[in-house]
Amino acid sequence: MSENQVPEEIQESAATEAAKLGIGTDEWVAQHEERIARKKGIKGLPQLINESIPAWARWGVLLLISFAFGAFVDNQYLLRIGVNLGLFVMLSYGLNIVMGYAGLLDLGYVAFYGIGAYGYALMSSEQIGHHWSTWLTVLIIIIGTALLGYIVSLPSRRLFGDYLAIVTLFFGQVFVQLVLASDNITFPWAEDYVDITAGANGIPGIDPFSFFGHKFLNIRDYYWLLLVLVALLTIAISRVNRTRIGRAWRTIREDALAAESMGVMVNRLKTMAFVTGAAIAGLAGAIFAAMQTAVFVSGFDMPLMTMIYAAVILGGSGSLAGAVMGAIVMSVLPEVLRVTNYSEILFLAVLVLTLAAVGKSVKRFTINIVGIALIGFLVKILLGAASIKTTPTKEWVVGPVSRALSHWMYVPLDRVLWGNCAFVILIVLIAYFTTTTPRIKSILLPVIGYLGIFLWEVRLVTDVNTTRQLLIGAMLVVLMITRPQGFLGKARVEVL
Amino acid sequence: MLKLSNVTMEFGALRSISELDLTVNEGEIVSVIGPNGAGKTTLFNVITGIYTPTSGSVDLEGKSLVGLDPARVNHAGVARTFQNVRLFLNMSVIENVMSATYGHTRAGLFASALALPKSRKEEKAVRAKAEELLSFFGSRLTGYRWDQPAYSLSYANRRRLEIARALATEPKLLLLDEPAAGMNPKETQEITQVVERLRAEKGLTILIIEHDMHVVEGVSDRVVALDHGVKIAEGNFDHVATHPDVVEAYLGRGAADRK
Numbered sequence: 206m207s208e209n210q211v212p213e214e215i216q217e218s219a220a221t222e223a224a225k226l227g228i229g230t231d232e233w234v235a236q237h238e239e240r241i242a243r244k245k246g247i248k249g250l251p252q253l254i255n256e257s258i259p260a261w262a263r264w265g266v267l268l269l270i271s272f273a274f275g276a277f278v279d280n281q282y283l284l285r286i287g288v289n290l291g292l293f294v295m296l297s298y299g300l301n302i303v304m305g306y307a308g309l310l311d312l313g314y315v316a317f318y319g320i321g322a323y324g325y326a327l328m329s330s331e332q333i334g335h336h337w338s339t340w341l342t343v344l345i346i347i348i349g350t351a352l353l354g355y356i357v358s359l360p361s362r363r364l365f366g367d368y369l370a371i372v373t374l375f376f377g378q379v380f381v382q383l384v385l386a387s388d389n390i391t392f393p394w395a396e397d398y399v400d401i402t403a404g405a406n407g408i409p410g411i412d413p414f415s416f417f418g419h420k421f422l423n424i425r426d427y428y429w430l431l432l433v434l435v436a437l438l439t440i441a442i443s444r445v446n447r448t449r450i451g452r453a454w455r456t457i458r459e460d461a462l463a464a465e466s467m468g469v470m471v472n473r474l475k476t477m478a479f480v481t482g483a484a485i486a487g488l489a490g491a492i493f494a495a496m497q498t499a500v501f502v503s504g505f506d507m508p509l510m511t512m513i514y515a516a517v518i519l520g521g522s523g524s525l526a527g528a529v530m531g532a533i534v535m536s537v538l539p540e541v542l543r544v545t546n547y548s549e550i551l552f553l554a555v556l557v558l559t560l561a562a563v564g565k566s567v568k569r570f571t572i573n574i575v576g577i578a579l580i581g582f583l584v585k586i587l588l589g590a591a592s593i594k595t596t597p598t599k600e601w602v603v604g605p606v607s608r609a610l611s612h613w614m615y616v617p618l619d620r621v622l623w624g625n626c627a628f629v630i631l632i633v634l635i636a637y638f639t640t641t642t643p644r645i646k647s648i649l650l651p652v653i654g655y656l657g658i659f660l661w662e663v664r665l666v667t668d669v670n671t672t673r674q675l676l677i678g679a680m681l682v683v684l685m686i687t688r689p690q691g692f693l694g695k696a697r698v699e700v701l
Numbered sequence: 702m703l704k705l706s707n708v709t710m711e712f713g714a715l716r717s718i719s720e721l722d723l724t725v726n727e728g729e730i731v732s733v734i735g736p737n738g739a740g741k742t743t744l745f746n747v748i749t750g751i752y753t754p755t756s757g758s759v760d761l762e763g764k765s766l767v768g769l770d771p772a773r774v775n776h777a778g779v780a781r782t783f784q785n786v787r788l789f790l791n792m793s794v795i796e797n798v799m800s801a802t803y804g805h806t807r808a809g810l811f812a813s814a815l816a817l818p819k820s821r822k823e824e825k826a827v828r829a830k831a832e833e834l835l836s837f838f839g840s841r842l843t844g845y846r847w848d849q850p851a852y853s854l855s856y857a858n859r860r861r862l863e864i865a866r867a868l869a870t871e872p873k874l875l876l877l878d879e880p881a882a883g884m885n886p887k888e889t890q891e892i893t894q895v896v897e898r899l900r901a902e903k904g905l906t907i908l909i910i911e912h913d914m915h916v917v918e919g920v921s922d923r924v925v926a927l928d929h930g931v932k933i934a935e936g937n938f939d940h941v942a943t944h945p946d947v948v949e950a951y952l953g954r955g956a957a958d959r960k
Contacts, residue, residue: 441814448808449803449827450809452796452799455791455792459790460788463789465775466775467775467804467869477810
């Protein structure tokens with residue numbers, strides 16, 4: 206026992222508590238930090254889900270739902286969302302290997318997806334005039350993207366973190382520019398120029414997949430193919446992660462020098478991570494091209510890259526279940542948000558969740574909600590008393606939520622002007638909010654909440670494309686503040 | 702077993718190690734002492750391939766280690782611990798040890814992905830070996846601790862885990878960089894016993910950097926003193942501890958003269 210004696214009753218209570226949990230006192234002490242770190246309420250929800258549902262049950266339910274979806278859904282649009290989700294999951298898996306396991310920041314990852322898609326397009330369309338068999342084409346694409354992955358991995362032998370990110374970002378941009386410029390190439394031995402990629406026009410008329418004489422004419426075919434592929438990849442990657450190669454990848458992420466000193470062939474493993482990720486992305490690209498029957502290079506640029514990164518980070522870097530969840534959010538959510546009814550509901554949900562996360566206690570949360578309601582009524586009564594003109598309700602109401610809000614919300618005649626003003630004020634207030642004292646914060650919060658709702662209803666709700674981006678961005682910010690390791694990720698300790 | 706001859710390590714104008722000769726015989730425990738900045742850790746980095754010496758040769762059992770990368774030096778039979786404990790903090794205790802078997806296991810990407818029998822068997826063996834190595838330290842790193850993240854360990858346990866991890870690489874020569882740093886007297890005494898047991902039970906040859914003279918006195922067959930990259934004394938503990946150059950290096954010229 207150490208010199209500073211712990212009072213006996215405390216020791217005893219620890220021992221009884223430990224006995225209740227069926228563990229020794231020593232273990233109880235060891236888990237002490239973990240117990241303190243366990244968050245209560247809404248913030249503890251992801252952890253609760255993580256711990257209370259066993260992995261096989263989670264995956265089993267997911268598989269069942271996906272299976273039922275493929276079997277019973279007949280709507281082409283919905284099936285297409287399903288296929289896009291499958292592709293997104295594959296991309297997230299690949300990036301999860303490179304970034305989540307090996308810890309290599311690869312910002313050019315999406316280029317492999319593009320190369321896969323363009324590779325398939327060039328080998329299966331009238332663009333060059335080849336119509337090779339699907340088996341051969343897919344094989345060439347997997348090997349080709351793997352080789353390219355090897356080349357891109359070479360700088361990673363000497364570069365870390367941000368430096369590697371810049372080099373790979375460059376690679377991604379090179380791909381885009383090459384495709385754009387390769388519609389007009391003159392060779393010294395030829396008179397006329399050659400059009401390889403059709404530049405920004407894209408390549409149409411791509412053959413669908415065809416295996417054993419069965420042509421993939423229905424979108425459902427691609428859905429089944431992707432379901433099988435994703436299931437196989439899930440099993441394969443989780444196995445790899447648990448065993449020798451996966452462990453070695455993670456040691457590189459943790460401490461490359463220590464890993465190397467313990468006999469881990471760091472360079473070889475970095476290459477292996479890049480190659481595996483690239484091959485998965487290339488295969489996904491080929492499926493995408495065959496499903497869409499047309500490819501455009503703009504689809505393989507930074508916007509998609511940020512979405513894949515967002516998916517992996519949102520779900521929790523280094524977690525396969527997290528990658529799936531992130532992919533669901535990043536590929537299904539934008540579709541859901543196309544419908545104003547849904548986006549309205551989601552907006553309010555995000556707002557309430559934000560207030561719950563910021564407020565920390567039920568009391569605070571209630572005060573904030575009541576505060577927002579009061580501000581709304583106050584504004585409406587005051588401006589109503591001054592008989593200032595408002596926009597007629599039917600002109601701005603788009604769904605049940607805004608109809609309900611119309612009894613409470615004051616909407617000025619010039620919606621664009623006041624909406625823009627609210628936007629500027631909101632941004633200034635939020636910026637001020639982050640730096641001010643708790644007392645002012647608690648006053649400011651309802652004002653910000655009210656302005657947010659006002660801005661949303663007056664200006665944003667009809668502008669679907671902008672709101673989609675804004676909402677997803679807002680959700681990401683909220684999540685990163687409350688749970689930086691991602692929804693299903695594990696908190697990482699850097700130095701202790 | 703390990704033979705350094707005429708090794709010089711320069712960083713630009715700074716000469717960190719100067720024409721150093723050092724031999725460690727099989728089964729021997731040799732301590733390297735010296736004030737801070739004497740070049741002790743640089744010596745370890747040169748041996749393990751993190752640095753390539755400016756000149757001179759480093760041989761392990763007659764084979765040169767110069768120019769090999771750290772992983773290959775490790776495969777040749779040299780394992781080390783770090784002065785500032787470098788564990789894989791976000792991996793579990795047992796994974797830290799299991800990951801160090803990389804050099805002498807074979808399962809590749811596809812074998813693991815398909816869970817081929819060969820890979821499963823290897824995985825089982827690796828796990829068993831890791832459990833056995835962790836039990837080397839009694840109950841401190843066993844049982845429920847296996848699956849805890851390494852960052853949850855106390856400082857002393859982290860040092861123990863680092864030794865277990867080094868052992869998992871199946872070394873012939875073990876380099877310990879200040880194994881007793883930051884430990885209390887009782888733990889320091891334990892480390893002394895651990896070093897003895899490493900030789901007796903695992904048959905290791907050990908090169909050890911240590912500031913704690915009780916440990917040095919307790920474990921060393923031979924002591925080498927460095928100062929400014931130059932070997933100033935070598936021999937048994939009493940010889941080196943009373944050597945005037947060593948006293949001067951630690952305490953200054955006045956102290957050496959008074960003696």
